Amino acid sequence: MKKAIIIIPAYNEEKNIADVINGIKNVIPDADILVINDGGEDQTEEIVRELGAHVISLPYNMGYGAALQTGFKFALKKGYEYAVQIDADGQHDPEDIPKLLDEVFNNRADVIIGSRFLGKGNYRASFIRKIGMLFFARLTSLIIGKKITDPTSGYQGINKHGLQFYAGDYYPVDFPDADVIIMLDRAGLKIKEIPVTMYPGVQGKSMHSGLKPVYYIFKMFLSIFVVLLRKAEI
Amino acid sequence: MPIRQKIFALIAAIALCIFIVEMVRRKKLREEYSWLWLLTSFGVIVLAVWYDLLVFITEIIGATLPTTTLFVFALLFLLLIALHYSVKISSLTDQVRKLAQKIAILQSELDEQKEKSRNHESTK
Numbered sequence: 042m043k044k045a046i047i048i049i050p051a052y053n054e055e056k057n058i059a060d061v062i063n064g065i066k067n068v069i070p071d072a073d074i075l076v077i078n079d080g081g082e083d084q085t086e087e088i089v090r091e092l093g094a095h096v097i098s099l100p101y102n103m104g105y106g107a108a109l110q111t112g113f114k115f116a117l118k119k120g121y122e123y124a125v126q127i128d129a130d131g132q133h134d135p136e137d138i139p140k141l142l143d144e145v146f147n148n149r150a151d152v153i154i155g156s157r158f159l160g161k162g163n164y165r166a167s168f169i170r171k172i173g174m175l176f177f178a179r180l181t182s183l184i185i186g187k188k189i190t191d192p193t194s195g196y197q198g199i200n201k202h203g204l205q206f207y208a209g210d211y212y213p214v215d216f217p218d219a220d221v222i223i224m225l226d227r228a229g230l231k232i233k234e235i236p237v238t239m240y241p242g243v244q245g246k247s248m249h250s251g252l253k254p255v256y257y258i259f260k261m262f263l264s265i266f267v268v269l270l271r272k273a274e275i
Numbered sequence: 276m277p278i279r280q281k282i283f284a285l286i287a288a289i290a291l292c293i294f295i296v297e298m299v300r301r302k303k304l305r306e307e308y309s310w311l312w313l314l315t316s317f318g319v320i321v322l323a324v325w326y327d328l329l330v331f332i333t334e335i336i337g338a339t340l341p342t343t344t345l346f347v348f349a350l351l352f353l354l355l356i357a358l359h360y361s362v363k364i365s366s367l368t369d370q371v372r373k374l375a376q377k378i379a380i381l382q383s384e385l386d387e388q389k390e391k392s393r394n395h396e397s398t399k
Contacts, residue, residue: 095383096383097379097382098379098383099376107376111379114377
């Protein structure tokens with residue numbers, strides 16, 4: 042078995058985190074699980090410790106991207122060559138982890154994106170959000186010349202090259218999105234999508250819900266634009 | 276320029292100069308930030324003493340009144356300072372992020388070590 046780590050960024054997820062960790066253990070009993078507690082004030086950290094998973098607590102709420110990146114940095118420091126990132130709110134079905142790992146183990150790409158739109162359609166979102174996601178998915182596909190259906194997916198399998206890129210300065214602190222996919226492509230990394238099962242956030246808010254749509258669209262346009270302005274070899 | 280205006284401008288500029296140097300001396304303001312402010316007070320002194328220069332600049336930029344020129348440049352200057360701060364804040368935010376991530380990782384490793392040595396002790 043190759044050395045892989047499961048990275049879960051969590052912000053006040055005491056209600057869901059145990060289910061997610063147990064779900065992962067059901068699929069991979071000896072998995073190395075790392076939870077990044079993103080400055081939350083609830084019992085997330087204690088619950089994770091009790092379940093025997095590794096936990097890193099950030100000193101203040103740094104944002105989804107910064108929390109994930111802490112996980113990537115830790116993974117590299119500890120010599121892991123493969124990682125899976127999965128959300129703490131129960132959106133992602135742990136059953137898909139072996140599929141994601143299989144893809145990176147066999148070097149089919151540097152970053153494997155678990156797409157909610159390639160698989161069976163049990164993911165529901167508001168109409169406007171769907172339109173937005175579809176638009177940026179199309180735009181990304183157009184720019185990198187490869188079909189991407191779900192650039193916002195937080196369910197990914199990553200190899201060492203992907204980890205190194207994600208641990209770098211260009212990784213966004215808030216929500217990694219289409220701009221990161223384009224950056225990956227421009228940095229010469231290979232991306233592949235596979236179908237995964239995704240549910241609407243089980244309990245509490247999902248990490249994306251606080252995002253104001255207008256700001257989101259503006260930010261995405263701006264970051265895609267500046268990514269295109271940068272030199273290809275980041 | 277009326278003599279009162281001139282005296283007021285000179286006093287204000289010199290006071291600003293002294294204030295900035297004093298702040299730098301007391302280590303309240305870093306040298307790298309002081310030069311912009313010193314440059315401003317110097318500019319005010321030059322313009323107060325050399326009124327014709329102000330009139331000349333007014334003509335160049337197409338303003339009617341010398342006061343307009345002063346306001347325009349004051350605004351531009353404040354804008355630049357604000358921009359400079361935005362850039363600085365962005366890089367500070369970045370540095371803080373890296374520090375926080377590093378500390379969090381080190382802390383978790385430390386906790387793990389402690390846990391290990393505690394388990395080691397108890398099995399002895």
